[in-house]
Amino acid sequence: MxxxxxxxxxxxxxxxxxxxxxxxxxxxxxxxxxxxxxxxxxxxxxxxxxxxxxxxxxxxxxxxxxxxxxxxxxxxxxxxxxxxxxxxxxxxxxxxxxxxxxxxxxxxxxxxxxxxxxxxxxxxxxxxxxxxxxxxxxxxxxxxxxxxxxxxxxxxxxxxxxxxxxxxxxxxxxxxxxxxxxxxxxxxxxxxxxxxxxxxxxxxxxxxxxxxxxxxxxxxxxxLTNLQTVDRHTYRYVRDNNQEVTITLGLPGxxxxxxxxxxxxxxxMWLDKNHLAWKNDSVQKALASVHLPGRFEKVNNHPFILMDAAHNLDAITSLIESLQAAFPHQTLRIICGFLKDKDVAHMVEKLRVLPAKWWVTQPDFPGRTLTAEELATIFNRYNISPQGIYSNPKEALEVVMHQEETTPIIILGSFHLIKCLRGEFDV
CATH class of the missing domain: 3.40.1190.10 (Mur-like, catalytic domain)
Incomplete structure (x- = not known):
């Protein structure tokens, strides 16, 4: 077959x-x-x-x-x-x-x-x-x-x-x-x-x-009380026996x-059920190796480009917190596109807290795509004027990448947008 x-x-x-x-x-x-x-x-x-x-x-x-x-x-x-x-x-x-x-x-x-x-x-x-x-x-x-x-x-x-x-x-x-x-x-x-x-x-x-x-x-x-953030990748974990462990996680955010x-x-619980001991070296190595494409993923260095498939209100809220922590005092360049069956208006309302310039586009998903023009209208409703409106995501990416600015580029809003653009990079 x-x-x-x-x-x-x-x-x-x-x-x-x-x-x-x-x-x-x-x-x-x-x-x-x-x-x-x-x-x-x-x-x-x-x-x-x-x-x-x-x-x-x-x-x-x-x-x-x-x-x-x-x-x-x-x-x-x-x-x-x-x-x-x-x-x-x-x-x-x-x-x-x-x-x-x-x-x-x-x-x-x-x-x-x-x-x-x-x-x-x-x-x-x-x-x-x-x-x-x-x-x-x-x-x-x-x-x-x-x-x-x-x-x-x-x-x-x-x-x-x-x-x-x-x-x-x-x-x-x-x-x-x-x-x-x-x-x-x-x-x-x-x-x-x-x-x-x-x-x-x-x-x-x-x-x-x-x-x-x-x-x-x-x-x-x-x-959450026994797991404290040290930095973007590192956590301090206190086990039930009061053993303190430092964990480096491969996933940022x-x-x-x-x-x-x-x-x-x-x-x-799994260790206890199977009568196994916590082995710090193996836990550290395992969690440090975790990688997930399209989730707060750096795909390019010059210019710096990060992709995240956040596509609902909770995910956007979490992404905003991570961007604010990772890029304080920087104006971001953001390319975004959403599906029309999402709560896009409230996501845009949340996103406007970010210091950013915006380029709007649309994911490649016939029947469910919110067009770039429709997305621009929502941005305008919240007094945000996009720098560009592109039906073709690759065109939007090319325009933003070839600017002289060096500020971070963020791509967000849909797995289908990430799917369209991730192949442009050697990842």
Missing amino acids: SGEFMSSIPTMRYGEGDRIGLLRQILVGLNHPDEHYPIIHIAGTNGKGSTAQMVTVLLSAHQLKVGLFTSPHLVTPRESVQVAGEMISVKAFKSVASQVNRILKAYGWTTPDILSEFEWTFLIALEYFKQMDCDYVVLECGVGGALDATNAITQSETAIFTKIGLDHLNLLGDTLEEIVATKAGIMRSHQLVVIAPEQKPGVTSQLKSAASLLPETECLKAD EFQRENLATVLTWYE
Whole structure:
């Protein structure tokens, strides 16, 4: 089966009928690959990718073979499927896709577009992880929880909830309470549940209440008080035995403190359950190695260019704090573009606190893109006059890069904008 079939199928089919039932039927045909390894399932609005990467490197530090499924990808769907830090090969991707396709045909589905791109990649990942004899699998939810494709799994050892906020309202619910209820759907009985700190009011209590209804499910909230920021990459962590540890994290950004606290809460419990000792050198080496494309990522030195895919109000708020800490007293040059189903007006209202010159553009996502002209209108509403309005993101980048100014360039607003521009750099 050719790998090009991905280009002809929908990106997402979330909410179109019983997707979970469909995926579980296919997993039965594949002989339940999800039952061959313990799973750590991660849901939330922001921080899922960072959290998944940290969990993966800590498990790998114990010489475990770890499968990692994340989204979205920036260049190829193969990025979403990794084992031991290596992306699935083209040959393996096509081979497993053919195997899934045979199951579809056996059930009478003759065209691959019965599944979305996300669902295809998820199924390929689970089967590939089985074939690779993974010791552990880390699954990052897509946009949801209960109805997310990743919730087709029948078991998971741990559910981790990163920060939950208002996003994907058209899919997950109209209120924060409805969104939390949807996210909580990944919980299982006989499971450890870990909740990130600094949640919005009511989120933690709602998640704990959901966990209390499940047999033998332990629920913990991460604590920030034992993890203090030293600088952009360094933290001072005090363990329960009062051992003080300095941790260097490969991911910069003020917002990573909450993600790291969440991961350390899980890790301490995991060590205890498996009767393993904290090994400072291996923890340090693992966390220092974490890298996540498109998240507060430096992609160029001269001029300095940083990309961040922040695309909702909470993520923008965290990004602003990180930019203010990283570039005090500097006027930034910012290229931004958003999808139209986001709360763009409130994000622009937040962003205006930054000392910046603005260039507006649009992500390449037909049907969901907010045009550059529409974005400029929103900026004008907040008394910001963009320096330039470009429908082509690459044109905007070229214009800004060739200015004589040397101030930092920031690209933000959407994974789809990052996807379009990241390939312009040698990263």
